[in-house]
Ligand code: HEM
C-alpha cells in the first residue's frame with residue numbers, strides 16, 4: 001500500500017514538471033523558430049564583406065573590455081536616431097556577428113556607424129584618455145591597449161571557430177590570419193597585399209595606432225571601430241523613411 | 251560535523267579529487283590563458299574543500315537519529331555565502347556607480363574599468379547573492395512543506411559549493427577580461443558546462459526530496475522553485491551554446507548570430523528576470539510571508555492561477571527588449587502584447603500578498619521583518635507595472651537605452667529581490683539556529699530604513715535621469731534640427747549619478763548591518779532550547795536517549 | 803519547404819490555440835471541486851506545529 005501511494009505521489013510530481021516545460025517552451029519556440037527563415041524576406045547584401053583577422057581581434061577586445069555595456073550598435077527606426085547616428089540598422093548588417101553587440105544602454109553614443117567618422121589618431125587619443133579630447137566624458141581610459149602586443153598566434157583558431165559557427169571564412173583566410181593581421185596594421189609591408197586580395201580593395205590598411213613596428217591591441221580595436229557600419233552599403237542604398245516619433249497614444 | 255556517513259565522505263573525496271585533477275588539466279592546457287588561471291583556482295578550491303572534509307573524515311558514523319531531523323547544515327553555510335555575495339556584489343555596484351560620476355576611480359587599471367566590473371556586479375548580485383539565497387531557502391522550504399528530509403547529504407553540498415565555484419569562476423573571469431558579452435550570461439563555456447552539471451544535481455535532489463513528501467499536495471512555493479530550476483536550465487543551455495577556440499582557450503563564439511542571437515539573448519535575458527529574479531523569490535514570498543504574518547495566504551487558488559500565468563506569459567515577452575530594432579515587427583508586437591498581459595498574474599501575486607496582510611497591519615507596523623516582506627510585495631507590484639508600461643512600444647522608444655531601464659531594474663532588484671531576501675533571512679535564521687529571535691530587533695529596523703531610503707534615492711534618481719535624457723535626445727528646435735548633442739545630455743546626468751551612488755551606499759550599509767546582526771544571532775548561545783514538540787516529528791519521536799545531533 | 807510567412811502564420815495561430823487550451827486546463831484544475839480540499843489543506847499545512855520530517 002505505501003508503495004502504491006509513493007508511486008502515485010511521484011507521478012504527480014512528474015506530471016507537474018512536464019506541465020511546466022509545456023507552458024514555458026511555447027513562447028520561445030514560436031518567436032525564435034521563424035527567425036531562422038528570415039533570409040527569405042530580409043534585405044540581401046551581396047557586397048557584405050567579412051571582418052579581417054585584425055578587426056575580429058578588435059571586436060574581441062571590444063567584448064573583453066565590456067564596451068557594449070555603455071555603447072549600443074543598433075540605430076532604431078526612429079527619426080531622431082537616424083538624424084543623430086545615420087541610417088537605421090538592418091538585420092543583414094549583423095548577420096556574421098557572433099555574438100551580436102546591439103547593447104541595451106547608451107551611457108555613451110551609439111557606435112553602429114562610427115567607422116570613418118573620426119581619424120585613427122583621434123581614436124587613439126580618445127582611448128588613451130577620453131578626457132584629453134572630450135573633457136566632460138565619463139568613459140574609462142584604456143592606456144594599456146597601446147602597450148599590449150596583440151596575440152597574433154591565436155587568430156587562425158579564432159577564424160576557424162568563427163567558421164564553425166557559420167561565418168564563411170576560406171581556408172586561405174584561416175591559414176593567413178596572423179599574416180593578414182600584421183599586414184593590415186603595417187602598411188607597405190609585404191604582408192599587406194594579401195589583405196586586400198582576400199578581403200577586398202576597400203579594406204583599410206593603416207598604422208592604426210601610429211606605430212608600425214609592432215601590432216598592438218590598440219591597432220586591433222581602432223581597426224574594428226573604423227569598420228563599424230562599413231561592411232556593406234545596404235543601409236544607405238534603400239533607406240525607407242524612418243518612423244516619426246510615436247505619439248504616446250498611437 | 252556535517253553528519254556525512256562514511257559512504258558520503260568517500261563519495262565527496264572522490265568527487266573533489268576528480269575536480270582537483272580537472273583543475274590541473276585546465277591549468278596545464280590553458281597555461282597563460284585565463285583558462286590556466288581558472289584551472290589553478292579550481293585546484294585550490296577543491297583542495298580547500300578536501301582539507302575540510304578530511305578534518306572530520308575519520309569521526310564516527312553519524313547517529314541514525316539525524317534522519318528524524320531536517321538537514322539544515324547546508325542551509326547554515328548557504329546563509330553565510332548569501333551575505334558574502336550580497337556585500338561583495340553591492341560594493342562593486344556602488345563602485346561602478348561612482349565610476350560613472352568620477353571616471354578616474356578605476357585608477358587606470360584594466361581589471362577595474364567600468365566595462366569589466368559591471369558584469370562582476372550583475373553576476374555577483376544576481377547569481378552570487380540571489381542564487382545562493384534561492385538555493386538556501388529552497389532547501390529550507392522544500393523540507394518543511396514536504397515534511398521530508400533532503401533526499402541525501404552529499405548532493406546539497408555539491409549543489410551549494412558547486413554553484414559557488416561557478417560564481418567564483420564567472421566573476422573572477424570578468425576582471426581578467428573573459429566574457430561572452432551576453433548580458434547575465436557572460437561566463438565562458440567551461441563555467442557554463444559546470445553550471446549544467448550542478449543544476450542537474452540540484453534538480454534531481456529537489457525532485458527526490460519532493461518524492462519523499464508526506465503531504466499529497468505539493469505546496470505552491472515548491473512550484474515556483476521547480477519552475478525556477480527547470481526553466482533556468484533550458485534558458486542557460488540554449489543561450490550558451492558556443493564553440494571555443496580550442497579546449498585550451500577560455501574564449502568562445504556563440505553559435506547564434508545577429509538577429510537570431512538578439513532574440514535568443516533577450517528570450518534568455520528576460521526570463522532570467524522571470525525565473526531567476528521572480529519565480530524563485532515568489533516562492534519565498536509564498537512561504538515566509540504567511541509564516542511570518544501567521545496568516546494563511548489570502549487565496550491559494552489565486553496563487554495557482556498566477557503561477558501558470560507567469561510561467562506561460564513570460565516566455566513570450568523577451569522581444570520587448572528589442573523594440574524598433576532590426577528584429578521583425580511581428581515579434582516585437584507579440585512581445586509587447588504578452589508583456590501587457592503579464593501584468594495580470596503579476597499583480598495577482600502582489601495583491602495576494604498584500605491582502606494576506608489585511609488584518610495584520612499592526613504586525614507590519616511593529617515587525618520590521620514583516621515590513622521588509624510587505625515592501626517587497628509592494629515593489630514587486632510597482633516594478634511589474636513599470637515593466638509592462640515600458641514594454642509598450644512608444645514608451646519604450648523613450649526609455650530604451652536610458653537610465654529609466656536601470657531605474658526599473660533596481661526597483662525590482664533592490665525593492666523586490668533584495669528586500670524579500672532579507673525578510674526571508676530574518677525569518678529563517680532564528681528558526682534554523684533555534685534562537686527565539688534575531689540578536690537585535692533595532693538593527694533590523696535600522697536596516698529596513700537604510701534599504702528603503704537607499705532604494706528610493708536610487709530609483710528616483712534614475713527615473714529622473716532616464717526621462718530627462720530620453721527627452722533631450724529627441725528634442726527638436728523649431729527649424730527641425732536636433733537641439734542637444736550627446737554630450738549635453740551626458741552632462742545633465744552627473745548629479746543623478748552622484749545621487750545614485752549615495753543611495754546605493756545606504757543600501758550597501760544596510761546589508762552590512764544585516765550581516766553583523768545575523769552573525770551575532772548565530773554566535774549568541776542558544777538561549778532557550780525550543781520545546782521538544784516544536785522541533786521533532788509529532789508522529790514518530792526519535793529513539794529515547796538518542797541525542798539529537800548538535801547544531802554545529 | 804516552409805516559407806517565412808507560412809511559418810510565422812503557423813506559429814502565431816498554433817500559439818494562440820495553445821494559449822487558449824492551456825488556460826482552460828489551468829482553470830479546470832484550479833476550480834475542480836475535487837481539488838478544493840487539498841488546496842484548503844495546503845493553505846494551513848505550513849502552520850502545523852512540527853519541525854522534523856515525518857517518518
Ligand atoms: C548597492 C546597491 C546597488 C548599486 C549601487 C548598483 C549599481 C549599479 C550600476 C551602477 C549599474 C550599471 C548601470 C549602467 O550601466 O548605467 C547596475 C546595473 C545592474 N544592477 Fe545594480 N546596483 C545595486 C544593487 C543591485 C542588486 C541587489 C541587483 C540584483 C539583485 C542589481 C542588479 C543589476 C542589474 C541586473 C544591472 C544591469 C541593468 C541593465 O542592464 O539595464 N543591482 N547596478
Ligand code: HEM
Nearest residue numbers: 104523527570571589592634637638640641650659662663
Ligand atoms: C510584468 C513584469 C515585467 C515586465 C513586463 C518588464 C518589462 C521590462 C522592459 C520593457 C524592460 C526594458 C527593456 C529595454 O528597453 O531595454 C525591462 C528591463 C529590465 N527588467 Fe523588467 N519587467 C518586468 C518585471 C521585472 C522585475 C520584477 C525585475 C527584477 C527583479 C525586472 C528586471 C529587469 C531587468 C534586469 C531589465 C534590464 C535588462 C537590460 O537591458 O539589461 N523586470 N523590463
